[in-house]
Amino acid sequence: MEEVDRILIHSLRQTGTDVPEDVDSVKQFTSELIVEAVVRCLRVIDPALGNGLSPSLPPGMSARFRLGMSLAQACQDLGYKGEIGYQTFLYSNEPEIRSLLMFLVEKLPRESAEASSQPAGKSALLLKSIAAQIKAQLFLPWAPPSCRLPLLCQMQSPGLSNGFHTQPLSLPHRSRSSGKTLKEVKDYYRDFLLPVTAQPSQNSSVPASLLEQHALDLSAAQEWENEWNSQGLLSRLSPEDYRARKRARLQKRIEEQLRAAAQSCSDVQNASRSGPDLVDLLPSFGGGTVGDQLLTKGTRFTHTEKFTFTQDPEKAVQQMAAAVNSLPTSHQSEEDIRAQQQEELASMQQQLQQLSLHVDEVGGDIKKLTVAISKVSEELKQQEQSNTEKVATIRIKRQTVDLLPDADNNLAKLQALVDASSRRVASLSSQWEKHRAPLVEEQQRLKELCSSQELESSRKLSEIKGLHEKIRQSAEDAKKKEGLYKQLVTEFENLPKDVSRSAYTVRILEIVGNIKKQKEEITKILSDTKELQKEINNLTGKLDRTFAVTDELVFKDAKKDESVRKSYKYLAALHENCTQLIQTIEDTGTIMREIRDLEEQIETENGKKTLSNLEKILEDYKAIRQENSALAAKIREA
Template sequence: MEEVDRILIHSLRQTGTDIDDDVQSIKQFSSELIVEAVVRCLRVIDPTLGNGLSPSLPPGMSARFRVGMSLAQACQDLGYKGESGYQTFLYSNEPEIRSLLMFLVEKLPRESAEALDQPAGKSALLQKAIAAQIKTQLALPWLPPSCRLSLHCKTQSSGPCHSFHAMQLSLPYSLKAPTKKQAKGRCNFVKEYWREYLLPVTSQPSHHASVPASLLENHASELSAAQEWESEWNSQGLLSRLTPEEYCSRKRARLQKRIEEQLRAATQPRPDTHSTTRSTSDLTDLLNSFGGTTTGVDILAKGTRFTHSEKFTFTQEPEKAAQQMAAAASILPSSHQSEEDLKAKQEVEISALQEQLQQLSVQMEEVGGDIRQLTVSIHQVSDELKRRELSNSEKEDTVRVKKQTINLLPDAENNLVKLQSLVEASAKRVVYLASQWEKHRAPLIDEHRRLKELCSNREMESSRKLCEIKDLHDKIRQSAEEAKKKESLYKQLIAEYDTLPKDVSRSAYTMRILEIISNIKKQKEEITKILSDTKELQKEINGLTGKLDRTFAVTDELVFKDAKKDESVRKSYKYLAALHENCTQLIQTIEDTGTIMREIRDLEEQIETEHGKKTVSNLEKILEDYKAIRQENSALAAKIREGQV
């Protein structure tokens, strides 16, 4: 029973029952602990049945009786066949409580059974305690510090509060193996930047209080991106029948093409925009970086963006450039000039350059406006030219038809006959072609229908396979989660195994089990031997009893015949009858003695069972509870009388 009690106590601890380490058997369970264990098990088995029950006994005796009756009814509703009532919980005995707890532990769901297999290590208990504390804190309503009362100050922290201000963080990520030299060099540069120059995460935000908010925001963004990618791949990626890399490259190319179209549309000149030549060149360079093409290919083919901007900035008239160079040479400071004169000359130079810059910007705006007007007029003229070319081509076709008709007028009759013959030949040809088409059309239609049906079958097959792939993905995900759980359980079991003493070997347990089995076999053999000896003795007794009865009947008959004739034989007959009666009484006395001995042993076993049920202590508890109930009744009656008065 010790092993059974240990298993029950371990299972009850896993359900949340607070059992001390000193408790090693069911005999040490108190009424409060029994009620708590039963309620915890009921809540795990059937929450709707156990949530309405309190895991602690109330102080009042009447309330305790009601709690005991409710627990007994709940156990009976679950299918418990044993006797149960309020006395099972308030005046418990060891066998009844053990059978009840064994029934409840067997009724625990499979998930709880799997949880029971997990060892109750220090890390698991710490995690459970942290989760319980977080649940209790989340259940409390949050109040600002200015509205908190003395009651809430105990449950909610009154420390300094910081606003949720998140900042962009730069985190190192693992890079895949590059396939090109440039990509490999770039990967090495990035790794060197991460290793040498990238600040720690705690130092990147401007304020230290923004570190948790930034980390939470970064984690949330990564998690949402991963979820979006997973949903997109399950909904669209699988339908495309591409690998994830090919799907990403195609999506990237499509996005790049869309950006090119938007930028190309933005570079078209409009009357309402005020873009300059430099902005147009910048957009053109940007298009070239994306792989787009513009009209100025001959210009973009030479130089870089820096050379174009430099050429635009410094392309001026030669005379103005010479004057500026002379002015700059004239205002260069000499070695003997003072710093104040130098600063004054520099300010004059800066003001002159600013005026020139303003004049150039005004000129650029004017030139840009002229260019836009000319571009609009060119577009209008090109549209008008295309429209007139289209109308000219239509008129030329009409003139050509009329010209051919006029040429046929001098020989109208012959031409009509020829035209009629041509029409008839064309009609016959059309009929012939129609018949030929019908010959070809029927097998083509059949082939089309067959291919269409085949295509529909393939689509159905592909959709079925797609559903199977999704199911496989789900199974893989579930298997991965189960593998993670089992791996964590394995690590926990390894840690617990390391903490166990190593001086006890498995062979000792094996030898102990073998000894127990051998003892059980010996006991069974002895019991079988005793039963066989008892059967043989019973047969021998039955045989001797029958033989005695037959011998007595024969002797009685012979002696009775002689007793009629001889007086001494008559006395012998009387002695024989008395001897038989005394022997019968002696045998009956021996049988009664055996029966009484058996009854004595049964009574001794019942006495031991009653001692195990704590009958005396339970009677004392019942008397104390009876007195407490009488006191409660008297107090209630006194209150009723006071209320009536």
């Protein structure tokens, strides 16, 4: 059991259970350690099942009972068939805990266990130490600053913190197509490109920028690998050709988008200009003169200005005269001038509003006319299409009417034409059949060849995919083995040099030898038992046969001689006594076996720590009574 307990303790430490170094047997496990070990195993096996459970025992007894029942239910959900309940965790015994831990360790995922036990290199050791420090800090309870000890002040101080701000970085890279870099680019990288630590504006942004750049590179590499495995292999092109074709398609699509955008812009500009119909309709609304001036898009201010300054010359002269007369004279006071200006401003604003309303009305009429023109254009197109169909029908009917006066001759000519056409069709069909048969055979042959080539190409493609997957898997295995090799070298360097390998080898050989001796002894005992059972069966059969023969012989003579009759009675009594003696010996062996079983049960019960568990139960019972009395007192006070 010692080796089994060591294996269990090693597996529990790998799951994150804090097993003390002096504990080397399941017998030394406390209730707190058992609960922590079970919860850690449940979290590794099924995180959804174990994350809701606490790895430490709560102080209250009712909470402890609830936690024990939850753990028992979780173990039963995983498939544990043994007897389990809250008493398994609170009042534990060695055999039950050993069987439960063996079940949970067997349920642990092998890959995660191997990955947790086989990290790679110095970086993995650093990550492991960081995780240990974080775990230690998480286990410490939080305390206010005034109550912190020096260790807590060191661990729970806020320290310096910076926001996660990233900035784009410029990194040297090679061209994907040729794999080489131009001399000018190399000179730029060597002479002008700043180091990565100097490119961000703040030093605190360097780690965040590096992490962001690394994440972008990884995502780009993963996207390219997925695209190449899904589409690139099907194209049957090399990676460089596939990239070139993809780049050409992207450039073509960009050109088409730019061309479409430029065409739409030109259409909008052409649509913004009024056509000749609008130019003809414009004078009727007083919007302008027919000439080289076109209706261009403008603001309300430009339209108002146009309507204001495109009036008759006489009106313009009159307005200018009024403006001259309205100039301030020396005899007028400033108040009159200001009042006159306010009146002119109000009249001009009113005129501006009227012109704006007129412009809006004109714009609405133009829109309505545009819609009407489009409808009329559609109707015109439909009428033209119907007229074209009617003209074609009329032409056919006219030709038919022209043929009616000489109907018999025309019918004969038409029949001759139909016969000639049918004969021509028959000859063409026979010629086509002659040409069609070899073409159909050639088509079938080419189809079969194409299908076989497609099957072969698909098979080769699947083989290529399999080879790519094997290459990727082999590369991952090589990386894992290389990391494991580095870790083992590091651990070997850290191991004490005074321990020799021969000691471990001798110990392993001794364990193997002891196991082999035990197997040989068990085999020998089994063979001896079989031989004894055989011998017992032979003697029993021989005894039965001897008694039957003796009984028959003595019984024949007992009818004639009185002394023989007494001998027969003595023989029967002897046989009965021997039978009772054999039965007594068998009962004695059975009783000895039962005694040994009872002794083993006594040892098992002694290992269950019944007395200590009974004391714990009494203490817990007293604690529950105290809690109940305290709750009852609180209820009475309330």
